[in-house]
Amino acid sequence: MLTPNLISRQGEIVEVFLRHGWDYMRRLLVGKAPEEPDIPPPAVLRNILTDLGPVYIKFGQLLSTRPDLLPPAYIEALSALQSTVPPVDAVTIQAFLREQLDPEAMFAEVNYSAIASGSIGQVHRAVLKNGQPVALKIQRPGIDMLVRRDMALIRDIAKLVSSTQFGQRYNVIALADEFSSALNAELDFTTEATYTDQLRQNLAKSHWFETQQLAVPEIIWPLTQPKVLVMQWLDGQPLLSAAMGPQDASSEARNAFSRLLFRAFFQQYFIDGFFHADPHPGNIFYLSDGRIALLDCGMMGRLDPRTRATLTEMVLAVVSSDSQRCAQLTLQLAEPLQDVDLAKLEFDYSRLLARYYGLSLKSFNTAAAFAEILEAGTRNHLRWPANIGLFTKSLANLEGVARQFNPQINLIAEIRPLMADLFRQQLIGDDPLQALLRTGLEFRNLSLSAPRQFGFLLDRLSEETLTWNVNIKDLTNLQRSIEQAANRRSFSTVVAALIIGAAIISSNQTNVQLQWLSTSLFAAATLLGIWLIISILRSGRWR
Numbered sequence: 001m002l003t004p005n006l007i008s009r010q011g012e013i014v015e016v017f018l019r020h021g022w023d024y025m026r027r028l029l030v031g032k033a034p035e036e037p038d039i040p041p042p043a044v045l046r047n048i049l050t051d052l053g054p055v056y057i058k059f060g061q062l063l064s065t066r067p068d069l070l071p072p073a074y075i076e077a078l079s080a081l082q083s084t085v086p087p088v089d090a091v092t093i094q095a096f097l098r099e100q101l102d103p104e105a106m107f108a109e110v111n112y113s114a115i116a117s118g119s120i121g122q123v124h125r126a127v128l129k130n131g132q133p134v135a136l137k138i139q140r141p142g143i144d145m146l147v148r149r150d151m152a153l154i155r156d157i158a159k160l161v162s163s164t165q166f167g168q169r170y171n172v173i174a175l176a177d178e179f180s181s182a183l184n185a186e187l188d189f190t191t192e193a194t195y196t197d198q199l200r201q202n203l204a205k206s207h208w209f210e211t212q213q214l215a216v217p218e219i220i221w222p223l224t225q226p227k228v229l230v231m232q233w234l235d236g237q238p239l240l241s242a243a244m245g246p247q248d249a250s251s252e253a254r255n256a257f258s259r260l261l262f263r264a265f266f267q268q269y270f271i272d273g274f275f276h277a278d279p280h281p282g283n284i285f286y287l288s289d290g291r292i293a294l295l296d297c298g299m300m301g302r303l304d305p306r307t308r309a310t311l312t313e314m315v316l317a318v319v320s321s322d323s324q325r326c327a328q329l330t331l332q333l334a335e336p337l338q339d340v341d342l343a344k345l346e347f348d349y350s351r352l353l354a355r356y357y358g359l360s361l362k363s364f365n366t367a368a369a370f371a372e373i374l375e376a377g378t379r380n381h382l383r384w385p386a387n388i389g390l391f392t393k394s395l396a397n398l399e400g401v402a403r404q405f406n407p408q409i410n411l412i413a414e415i416r417p418l419m420a421d422l423f424r425q426q427l428i429g430d431d432p433l434q435a436l437l438r439t440g441l442e443f444r445n446l447s448l449s450a451p452r453q454f455g456f457l458l459d460r461l462s463e464e465t466l467t468w469n470v471n472i473k474d475l476t477n478l479q480r481s482i483e484q485a486a487n488r489r490s491f492s493t494v495v496a497a498l499i500i501g502a503a504i505i506s507s508n509q510t511n512v513q514l515q516w517l518s519t520s521l522f523a524a525a526t527l528l529g530i531w532l533i534i535s536i537l538r539s540g541r542w543r
Contacts, residue, residue, distance in 0.1 A: 020048050057081050069170060101225070110136070133235075137228070137229035189227060210260070261402055265395075311388075312423070321353040334384045335385070348380065349376060367400070
C-alpha cells in the first residue's frame, strides 16, 4: 500500500518524466504501458536521473558499470553522472556531524565547506588533535530515508516491468535487488573503510611494480563509524589536471606512471581478485610527493579464481582473434537464457574480432573489444554475471584515463611481459610447496577411492545389476518420426495385400459372392492408398 509520502514522490517522478518527454513511465505507473519499454535516448536518461536526485544518480552510476546490460552510448552518458551532486551547506553538515560525534573533542580544525561531493556523501578536510591532516567523508543528511523511499518505488517499477519480455530478458527484479544491496552497503561507511584497508594491504606487496610509488589512504578506525569515514589526507590533484599532466610530463615519466597504473590494476584483476571498480579520472590522484593515489573504494568488484583464469584466456583469445575459443570461454562465464546457437555465436565473434585483426598495439582498444564481446553474448541470449560487467567497466575507465594521460600506451603491450608470471600464479599460486602438497593430497585421495569405485563397478557388472540412464536431446521427435514411417509402411503393406488378394479372387471368381468380395477389396485398397498419399503429401517430406 502506497503511503502519502510515496504517492507524493511518485507524482514528482512522473512530473520529471513528462518534463523530459518520456511518457512511458507515466503510462506504466497508471497501468497503461505497452509491452516493451521505449527507453529514452542516453542524454535524456542521464538528465532524468540527475533531476530525480541522489538515489537515482547512484542508480545511474550502477548502470554505468553494466556494459552487459546497456549499449556503449548509454554507458558513456551515465558515466558522466560522477560527482555532479551539489554539496550540502556548511551549517547543515556541521549540525549533522555533531549528531554523530563530538568534533570539538576529536579535531583541532574542521573545514565544513566540502571539497568534493557525491550522491551519498561529501568530503571535508580536518586536522586531528595531534596535528595530522585527515579527510572526513560525511554522509548526506537524510539520505538513508531517501534511499528507503526511492528503493520502494524502484522495486514497484521493477515488478511492473518484470512481466514484459524486456523485464524477463534483463531480470529487472534481480537488478533492483542488486542495486538495493549495493546502495545499502554504501550507506555504511565502515564497509568502504574495510574495502580501502583490504586494497591498501593487497597493493602493499607486489613484484610487478614499486609499491612505494602507489598510495591508498589509511583508515583512522577509532573515529570511523557508519555515517562518518575518517582517513589519511593525501595532498594532490586529479591525475589529468595536475602539473604532471600530459602537456608537461616527459615521455619517460608518462610511460612510467601508465605502467604503474596498469600493473597495479592487473594485479587486482588477475591475482588478488579484488579490484577498484570505478577508476575514473577523479579517483586517480597525482600526489605532491610524486606518488599515484587510488581514492574512493566504495565500489569494488570480486573475481573468483576460476573466473580470473577464464578472463586471462579471454584476453589472449581476443588478442589472437580466436573466435572459437572466445565462444567456448563465453559459455563458461555466462548463463544461457535459452538454447544457444554456438555456430552463430562463433560467427558473431569472428566478425567482431576481424575488425581488430592486424591492428597495431597502439590502435587496439582492449576495453572496447571486451564491451563488444559482452554485447554479442547478450544478443545470443546469454546473461553475464554482474562482476564481469564491473570488470569491463573498470577496465574501460582505466584504459580511458591511461590513454588521456599517455596516448601512446597500450594495455596489451603492458600485459604481455606479465603473462608467463600470470599463468604461473594461476597454476601454482604464491606458494609452490603448498600447491605441490595440495596436488599430492588430491592424488592420494584419488588413489584410495579409485580401486573402491572400480571394484564396485565390477560387482555391478558381474551381478548384472548395472543400469544405464541415457538422455538424448530431441529423442521424442526422432521417435515420433520413426513411428510415422513404420505406420506408413504398415499401411502400404496392407494396401498391397488387399490389391493382391482382390486380384487372386477376381481371376478365379465363379459366383456373385466372390465378385462382390473382390470389388470390396479393391475399394478398400483404393481408399487406404488415397489416404496414404494425402498424408505423405501433407507432411511436406514426399521428395
